[in-house]
Amino acid sequence: MSRLKRAGQVDSLAGFRTEKTEPTISSGLLKAARKSGQLDLSGRGLTEVNASVPQDVYRLNIDTPEEAHQNVSFGVSDRWWEQTDLTKLLLSSNHLTQLSDDIRLLPALTTLDLHDNQLSSLPSALGELQELQQLRLSHNQLTSLPVEVCTLKNLCSITLQQNQLESLPDELGHLENLTQLDLSNNHLKGLPSSVGRLIRLQKLNLCHNNLSCLPATLAQLTNVKLLDCSNNQLTDIPASLSDMLALEQLYLRHNKLCLLPKLLAPALKELYVGNNSIEQLETEQETEQLACLTAISLLELRDNKIKILPEQITSLSTLTRLDLTNNDITTLPASLSLLPNLKLLLLEGNPLRGIRRDLLTKGTNELLKYLRGRIKEDPERADEGQTAMTLPSQARVNVHNINTLKSLIYSEKQAANIPDELFDAAADQSVTTVNFSKNQLTSIPPRLVEHLPSLSDINLGFNKLTCSPDICKFLQLMHIDLRNNQLRDLPSEMKNLTKLCSIILNYNRFKSFPEVLYQIVSLETVLLGNNQVDKVDPHRLMKLVHLSTLDLSNNDLLNIPPELGRCASLRCLSLEGNPFRTPRAAIVAKGTDAVLEYLRSRIPT
Template sequence: MSRLKRAANVDSLAGFRSSQPEAAVPCGLLKAARKSGHLNLSGRGLLEVPQSVYRLNVDEPAEAKEDVSFTGSDRWWEQTDLTKLLLSSNRLTELSEDIQLLPALTALDLHDNQLSSLPRAVGELQELQLLRLSHNKLALLPAELFALQKLHSLTLQQNLLEKMPEEMGQLGSLTELDLSHNLLEQLPSSVGHLTALQKITLCHNRLRVLPDSLGQLTDVRLLDCSNNQLTDVPASLSGMRSLEQLYLRHNKLRRLPRVPAPALKELFAGNNQIEQLEAEQLACLTAVSQLELRDNKIRKLPEEIPPLLPLTRLDLTNNDISSLPASLSLLPNLKVLLLEGNPLRGIRRELLARGTSDLLKYLRGRIKEEPEGAAEGPTALTLPSEALVNLQKVQTLKTLEFSNKQAAEVPEQVFDAAAHQAIITADLSRNQLTSFPSGLLQFQSSLTDLSLAFNRLTCCSPHICSFQLLAHLDLRNNQLTDLPCEMKTLPKLRSVILNYNRFSSFPEVLYDIMTLETVLLGNNQVCGLDPGRLKLLSLSTLDLSNNDLLSVPPELGLCTSLRCLSLEGNPFRTPRAAILAKGTDAVLEYLRSRIPA
């Protein structure tokens, strides 16, 4: 019995269990690293870098103490210095000074950790060419870092950096610098000493000005300053002779900067506050083929657009342009002209829907029809009382226009002037209206286009459902948080513009309007949407840029009717910016690939 009791206490699996805890870095990996010079420890949940890694080329390997064969791959003495160390996607909070024991490193990847500081010993890595520090918690950088004379690529995006030291200018071999998604308010003037730079990414910071010394960087091909607080860019940028792509989206620019960089091919200045576009500004863009000016406040285009501009794509989406100059049709290379979301007058929407080619053909026809000297004289009929309404537009175009008056309410004379007219378009934008003008109800049987943009509306009146022919509704730049459920009874509504309001979710009623083709909800606080209900619509354009989406539901990829999907400026991590940059089709395909089987 005593033998049986003792046997009962024996662990029958003891022979299969290791007597020592498993090493953080397997010996096999270290052995292979000594031969290849590369060690990949990414995504292993490391809280610290084991000493065995730092001392990889210092300590005698375990094989030297064992009785092993000296043939083939077991030649432990034939080892090489570690040149590439990958430590990304771990939980490292610090890096030891012992990093100096790896002086042969040419690539060090520490992105996606929790580092709040770097050791001074990083300056001992004089062979280092690539250093990735993105997605950490770095607020300061040691001065020794900027003594790395062979460093080519430095990525510091998604950190907590508030400033960069003047020593940054010592990195004379740097070709790529990424400082995006930090807290930078200015750049040191020494950035102009980085004459080898070819790509600079500064987006999503707090920059108010750019240093003049940027103009000394004659090899830079891409400069991204999007999502900052720039009100202008220095004229010295014209000295960037190799600059091909310039991103200035989401700043506070009030005019299109004059950047006569001779190689500039793509200029992106959307989502600013640009109000005027002058011929002289366009004339500087001697090599630009793509010009993006969407989501600005441009009211008119210059009558004489320089005919030799090489533009192939011009994006003027969501501005305040009411007419197009005929000279636009003289641009010889223009293939894509985007005008969605503008209060265009005198051009039928059917014509706009046909595409750029037909529109340019129409504008060329206007050049032939206009007689010489046919300048518009003072013949337009207007009301005597301070010319409140253009009666000619009321009678011939069936358009009631009372915009940019900054009025708190629409005078009765305005509606009286259009009485008994089948008004098709009503523009009451850019006023101080706080409620829906009841005088509009007399046009409920004819109105198809209604603009109440740039007012102070806090709610949309249920009276909107009275306009059974309404096809286009512009309510951007108000204070709306929701839309009335009665809107679902509108049988012909095709586009709704709601940019710059206060929506925290996708308006519920829009899911029920099956005729919708365009929904613009940019610059709100939308944090979610229902793709299952959205795919039942026939949306071709959906703008959800600059909202609070923490994730993009993969089922959104099933909305196959979408031709233009804007998601930039949201805090989600996937899809990555590189995928968004490929366009709508690529984003939808990516989302579909993430739908669970």
């Protein structure tokens, strides 16, 4: 009876139940860390570092031989006296809400990666990691940076993007060995003046904050090559920034600037001032500033209110890309065609007069050729006949374009392949721009992947491409021109191109709006004219919050959905040449605002 009673108390489901246990760190992983000095605990579901990371991690290098023998089984090849100090600890992509003070027990750390967690504060013990060189804290919930972090004299890189920082300690300037500082996507309203003491800084990212002004001490950062202040509340840029003699890339998009910044920037190659409120370029101050851009290669002025393009712009002899999309320009100076290196001129969304729209869709070369035709011949100008000497710009490989402009240009050759000698000449260069237009290419040249880390602008227009899967590899891509090819669809992997701003797909064979474009939220310009597109989804288009230019002209749209009027970011919508009945041609002719207003009025209430 007692036996039966005891049997009745047995849990018959015990064998099917699994106990909930905290994530553990295997002894093998710890043994490997003792040998290599590196421990990767990323993405292991750790919730709270005190509870989920065993003390063995923090005590990895301070255990006595007896303790080490108890905690980790050592064989002949794992002798404790041959262990290596832990120098790299990766704890990213977990659910950590705090960091233990025991982190001080790892004084040899040079890299500490805590990005993508839920940290709202940091322990002062971090200040004891005096060997630390890289500190990754992005994608957390930090509201402040402890002063102790500013004592880390060897720190070279600190990433703090995607937190909730509202201010920074004045002691930030003590980090004099910093070369990279990323403070983007926070709530900063100002910067401490001590930031000027970060004299070794080369990259400074301040985008997506609430900055209304920049400290004058930024001028002391004479080694900074890239400064990103996009998406702030800046109304003016201090002229003292002219002392940033190494500055090559300056991003000022989405601010409140009314004037072009006046900067004597001898090394500046790329200036982005799109999405501001700049109205004039022809004032004395503005033309002086244009004259100062002696090394400029890319000038972005899109989405402003510019009405007149001054003749002085022809002084920018190094300019290769000029973006004037979505302004109020009515006429172009014919002298624009004299810019010797201009390869891409973007003018969509301007009320240009005297220039046929079909000419604009044919590309930069045709437009410049037209403008050159409007220049009166200079009788004193010598004929440009061929000479016995070949100029650098006429050579098969233009070394000047590669070395100085970081451009690979091989266009209008009607070639089926791009010669290897072009890629060989650019082997050690960080190429940013490629122009292989007007050839007979059926696929993307395979050697183009040699420039994956740097390439941001690709022109493959006027070729014979039928698909473009390799384009998905270029994660830094911002602009791509695929017009006049034989494309029917785009690969779904293009959604990984999170920096893509503009894509030109005119004159292809698309029968529907490419699905993947709905997923690229960074898009600002989509040109899809002269295809066979028969419908567009306005609800998914509304999610493209940066989309300002959409060209659907000369397609097969039978119906324009009224909800398209809710796409508030659109400033230029081209619908002409489609077989729809409403809105009527008279409304379409009035421009984008009239069309959007009409569509909104048709939305059922």
